[in-house]
Amino acid sequence: EPTLSLVLQLLLSVPPSSVDVHQCLGKCLAALITTIGPELQGNTGSVTTARLSCLVCCAVMQDHPDSQVKAEAISCLQQLHLFAPRHVNLTTLVPHLCETLCSPHLLLRRAAVSCLRQLAQREAGEVSEHALALATTAATDSSASSANQLLKEAGGHGLEGALFGLLDRETDRRLVSDVRDTLLSMLHT
Secondary structure (H helix, E strand, O other), X not given: OHHHHHHHXXXXXXXXXXXXXXXXXXXXXXXXXXXXXXXXXXOOHHHHHHHHHHHHHHHHHHOOOXXXXXXXXXXXXXXXXXXXXXXXXXXHHHHHHHHHOOOOOHHHHHHHHHHHHHHHHHHHHXXXXXXXXXXXXXXXXXOOOHHHHHHHHOOOOHHHHHHHHXXXXXXXXXXXXXXXXXXXXXXXO
């Protein structure tokens, strides 16, 4: 608990210009999440506080201007979902991941696809529903974000269509492989 509190305190107090510090804090948070592991599912006071601190740390890192720090946040959320799936809000996470698929930063796109891959292995239906809801919003919203635009261009086929579209544009082999694995997981599920 003291280490987690220190990570949160530093994330809130260290200026965003200290990107290296924020990246290291993200890696430290990931290590703490791994250490706590399945205990994050518990409902005791200390576990609830630790889980909340992890979620707040992730939110702070998601708002950071640097793409590597944002990628660390996605990785931490992915780990949290692995150990405490019912405590990670897919209603906000899936649209965020869809938005990240449009990022010009390869590292962010890789993190988003990796997280979507894990989510698709466990909860493909729910992930597709959240992405489809975002696509439906895009159809009626004239000021569509890049994620809405991506899903809109997928022709109403939701996340699956967006991922197929990403396969057409993406040149990074590792990312293409992860996109294929994500699509296969969604099909199998």
